[in-house]
Amino acid sequence: MVNLKINGEKITVEENISILEAAGKNKINIPTLCYLEGYDAIGACRVCMVEVKGAKTLTASCSTPVSEGMEIFTNSEKVRAARKNVVELLLSEHSGDCNYCERSGDCELRILASSLGVRENYFTGESLMNNIDDSTPALVRDSGKCIKCRRCITVCTGLQKVGAISPQYRGFKTSIGPAFAAGLDSVPCVQCGQCAAVCPVGAITEKSHIDQVWNALDDPEKYVVVQTAPAIRAALGECFDYEPGTRVTGKMVTALRKLKFDAVFDTNFAADLTILEEGTELLMRLKRTLVDKEQYILPQFTSCSPGWIKFAEYYFPEILPKISTCKSPQQMFGALAKTYYAAKAGISPDKMVVVSVMPCTAKKFEAQREEMNDSGERDVDFVLTTRELGKMIKSAGIDFQSLEDSEMDSPLGISSGAADIFANTGGVMEAAVRTVYEIVTGRSFPVKDLHVTSVAGLEGVKEASFKLENPVDSWKFLDGVELKVAVAHGLSNAAKVIEAVNSGKAIYHFIEIMTCPGGCIGGGGQPRMTDDKTRMARIKAIYEEDESKSLRKSHENPDVKKLYEEYLKKPLGEKSHKLLHTKYTKR
Amino acid sequence: MITEKTGQSQTEEELFQQLVNAINELKDKDGALIPILQSAQNLFGYLPEYVLKHISSTLNIPYSEVAGVVTFYSFFSTTPRGKNLLRVCLGTACYVRGGKEVLAAIKNELKIDIGETTGDKLFTLEIGRCFGACSLAPVVMINDEVFQRVKPARIRDLLNSFRNKDEMEEDHE
Structure with missing residues (x-):
């Protein structure tokens, strides 16, 4: 332990942490525009400067470790003046009118400038040129607003191992972007939006679909259906000043009705359906491997996360045959809404508009993938992030906090707790295990609360195994088989698992991959800023949502059963194949 | 045909093979990127896109980062230079x-x-x-x-x- 003083207060902290972290642990907030929890500090922004007694100059607290006897001042006159100066210099280059900026409400630079009392522009020199890159379906970048904090590079290269963007050129001309400052569509960006989630300013944002959705809602000819992903209910509240991890499912449904959506449905319904299709697919692959002695079709990888799919298409095309052919729940929902539901409700599919609310930016990319039109129309028309829905509710003048709870519409609105946990890393695996175990053995998964705790939580790669004993007659070949599963979140962890599988070092039957840290609850479209504490709070809320239901298993969802009886007939059947399954392309 | 400073004429394939040799010699050393880029530039007279992409994939360094280094140093050029x-x-x-x-x-x-x-x-x-x-x-x-x-x-x-x-x-x- 190390003893030091911050602003005259004696504190004791562990060794080898930075001044910034030591201060944070003692409730002293040092502002910063570049620091990212969990990654090496790079000291790019210089906003976190503090005065250390005996040191000749001010020091960047994010990249200076604590030492015994240190005396630190985080708010001295010298510190305040220097910090203000740094922010003034950043603002002098920053090109953008806050009135017209997507981030004006939560821009870290603007808020910091205001709190430091910046009221004048002393440095009227050259400023950056606005240079908008909207070449991809999900993300918009404006290098004129960029302050070169490099958080986006840290997540793109470190967390996701994609490395789509880096600093280009030099000095004043430095810009953050793809090679030679080309458009984002020129590089293998997976559209996960983690860069947009950490950007302190308006330099990277999702491509907004808000206007298109308002237009659809205003059009009396259109029947507008909305689906909400499992992760929204644990995060949307943050847009309305609720603590992270506040469940707002009922209020969200009421708000969507007030926005005049014609039907409020749940992506969760399609998540339950995914489990039946993907679970059956897994069992078929097991049969083909163990009985028919086919090779190279296991392990089966999950396919819900569109960033992961794009990542595999770019970087690991050899494993594409091992990825489940199931569409993601968003796309299953869209295909069913414009066929099964449209017929049931007597609505022409070309008059129907399907809007998704997703924690994700890659879902915007996924919805416009060429092959996603099995209903005969574009299966999903528009995708809003959690943040965009929050904005729409505010702009409609809805007082979210005072809303009563209400229920989703039937038939695409009923879901099990197993569908809720799709939002968490390990959740798809747990949901699948609940169903597959029961199909194979005829018995309920014999674990307290039905939770597979070894694949839950924020560790990057997690494993579990289950012995299948005394199966029912049709699955006799699985008797005594130890089902081995793995779960990874963050694409750098996905890459580790794939490399272990490819080299033969690890043998699994089923692998869940989610693109974003923590799973969808940590998605690129979620309210900012998502740190590990926020992730854990949302994960906990999702498990509570699951536990609050009496319906906990996908195969028990009555409306899913009805869908099979009335329409699809059986998992992996002909209709399922057409509407619910897809294929992947090497990129 | 590209004429090297020595006056000897070499085909592009021959130059590329020399680059491959240079990469093999340097790639396991820390900070190999810049010496490899210098070698490529000396061989080709500039840094063509396919050469940079090859360097990026061989060294397992993102192309954006390779381009970042190339655009940072004025010594490197991505367009053919005069004699x-x-x-x-x-x-x-x-x-x-x-x-x-x-x-x-x-x-x-x-x-x-x-x-x-x-x-x-x-x-x-x-x-x-x-x-x-x-x-x-x-x-x-x-x-x-x-x-x-x-x-x-x-x-x-x-x-x-x-x-x-x-x-x-x-x-x-």
């Missing part, structure tokens, strides 16, 4: 002792701007940021040779000496 590379120093010492006037005279004589190559592919003009020859300021580096205390009025003679050299070589061939 002679002129680099006018505009570092502090050269700047105050007339580097800017020297640059203007060269631009005027060659009718090209910074980063451009003359129509006859004889000269490429770039600016440099200090060659460590401040006491000789202002300096101009032409290929590997440093010309000291350059005066704008002498620019035409200086460039003509390179033009004559080229003609002599062509006659020789």
Whole structure:
């Protein structure tokens, strides 16, 4: 332990942490525009400067470790003046009118400038040129607003191992972007939006679909259906000043009705359906491997996360045959809404508009993938992030906090707790295990609360195994088989698992991959800023949502059963194949 | 065909093979990227896109990062250069002792701007940021040779000496 003083207060902290972290642990907030929890500090922004007694100059607290006897001042006159100066210099280059900026409400630079009392522009020199890159379906970048904090590079290269963007050129001309400052569509960006989630300013944002959705809602000819992903209910509240991890499912449904959506449905319904299709697919692959002695079709990888799919298409095309052919729940929902539901409700599919609310930016990319039109129309028309829905509710003048709870519409609105946990890393695996175990053995998964705790939580790669004993007659070949599963979140962890599988070092039957840290609850479209504490709070809320239901298993969802009886007939059947399954392309 | 400084002609495949050899020699060392880029630039005279992509995938460094290094250092070029590379120093010492006037005279004589190559592919003009020859300021580096205390009025003679050299070589061939 190390003893030091911050602003005259004696504190004791562990060794080898930075001044910034030591201060944070003692409730002293040092502002910063570049620091990212969990990654090496790079000291790019210089906003976190503090005065250390005996040191000749001010020091960047994010990249200076604590030492015994240190005396630190985080708010001295010298510190305040220097910090203000740094922010003034950043603002002098920053090109953008806050009135017209997507981030004006939560821009870290603007808020910091205001709190430091910046009221004048002393440095009227050259400023950056606005240079908008909207070449991809999900993300918009404006290098004129960029302050070169490099958080986006840290997540793109470190967390996701994609490395789509880096600093280009030099000095004043430095810009953050793809090679030679080309458009984002020129590089293998997976559209996960983690860069947009950490950007302190308006330099990277999702491509907004808000206007298109308002237009659809205003059009009396259109029947507008909305689906909400499992992760929204644990995060949307943050847009309305609720603590992270506040469940707002009922209020969200009421708000969507007030926005005049014609039907409020749940992506969760399609998540339950995914489990039946993907679970059956897994069992078929097991049969083909163990009985028919086919090779190279296991392990089966999950396919819900569109960033992961794009990542595999770019970087690991050899494993594409091992990825489940199931569409993601968003796309299953869209295909069913414009066929099964449209017929049931007597609505022409070309008059129907399907809007998704997703924690994700890659879902915007996924919805416009060429092959996603099995209903005969574009299966999903528009995708809003959690943040965009929050904005729409505010702009409609809805007082979210005072809303009563209400229920989703039937038939695409009923879901099990197993569908809720799709939002968490390990959740798809747990949901699948609940169903597959029961199909194979005829018995309920014999674990307290039905939770597979070894694949839950924020560790990057997690494993579990289950012995299948005394199966029912049709699955006799699985008797005594130890089902081995793995779960990874963050694409750098996905890459580790794939490399272990490819080299033969690890043998699994089923692998869940989610693109974003923590799973969808940590998605690129979620309210900012998502740190590990926020992730854990949302994960906990999702498990509570699951536990609050009496319906906990996908195969028990009555409306899913009805869908099979009335329409699809059986998992992996002909209709399922057409509407619910897809294929992947090497990129 | 690309003509190397030695005057020997090598096919692009031969050059690429030399690059592969250079990469194999260097790739396991820390900080291998810059020496490999220098080697590529010496071989090809500039850094073509396919060469950079090859370096990126062989070293397992994102292409964006490779491009970041290439665009950071003015020594690297992604466009083919002329036979002679002129680099006018505009570092502090050269700047105050007339580097800017020297640059203007060269631009005027060659009718090209910074980063451009003359129509006859004889000269490429770039600016440099200090060659460590401040006491000789202002300096101009032409290929590997440093010309000291350059005066704008002498620019035409200086460039003509390179033009004559080229003609002599062509006659020789």
